[in-house]
Amino acid sequence: MILVVDMNWKQDSLAYYEFVSPIISVILTLRDCEVKHYLEIKPADLSDCSKIILSGTSLKDQATLKQTEKFQWIRTFDKPLLGICAGMQTIGLVFGESLKRCLQVGMAEVKTLKENPLFQGKFNAYGLHNYSVASSKTFEILAESTKCIQAIKHKQRSIYGVLFHPEVRNPEILKQFIRIEK
């Protein structure tokens, strides 16, 4: 079972339909999933799932970026994890990276920098973000746009972040993550 973490500023928010429901639709073509809001994650949720996807949020929503103490479980989580947009930014902050201002709304070209199991080459993707990860010691940079880092992977672990929203125009990338074994 895949756990989708709702990263929106409150439980049962209007933004759920936009940032969580489309991810669920893609997952359900391949696997079962369960959704929990980030404020209600318990140790049993982490042990019961096979992997985790952190959703994105509205452009104005920076709640998770101010509550990184709620995500310390990521530091010891040993299964595949993918953070989308605010999910990637939160992962970066948890591992001590800093964010840099980078506004993007709409489609942009993403260029792969390092071979990885999620995507390859150049592709267009939908972005909706105010920040990206500035640079990284803990993560490999997998992809970039002309403006900023677009995808990262932890150097030792199966922890991924994508700044763009694969559920909008690149569902195959989400499916590739779902297919990853380790």
Place this chain on the structure above:
Amino acid sequence: MKLGVLFSGGKDSTLALHLAAEKEEVTCLITLVSKNPESYMFHTPNIKITSLQANALGLPLVSVETEGRKEEELVDLERSISDAKSKFNLEGIVTGAVESVYQASRVQRICNRLNLWSFNPLWKRDQRKLLETIVEKKFRVIISGVFAYPLDEKWLGKQIDTEIVERLVELQGQYSISPSGEGGEIETTVLDAPLFKKRIEVAESNIDWQGNCGLFRIKQARLVPK
């Protein structure tokens, strides 16, 4: 959170309004009346009926005319959202965008400039399920414009019900038509919905058919008790 809904009077913006009203406080509707029937951003058939729909919903309507020229109409949209924000202390905007990155991202940028939240509660929703939701929730929606073969004038004025949904889905298989009209194949007008305090009765209408597209034009309509 006080929200304004970008409202065209069609099924998508009306369903988005209903979903928003379940979670937050909808305080006004915002309509752009485009003089250009081929507007890139705004639904045009029967747009003037939005004032009757706003009455039926008991919500104030901010209605602004636009020439409907590509990109210029966005200046008018930003002005109307900014006016509505000041007048109703709005904190966010709701749209009925389903698939269009063009529409959604332009509204997102305007909201970002105006320091407003932007919500798209129908985003990426399965189109068949969207139509089925409208039927299940007892929305009364008529087809007010058809713009793609093999849709003909017999579709105009038809109420979207289970049978129409099935036929639209069949046409998706045969002709790659988007069943909910995401490619501009159909336009709709809502005559009744759960939040309407009164329903709209069409008193006079005509069908305007040209070449392979046409409109169901509502000439006169009134509110009647439900």
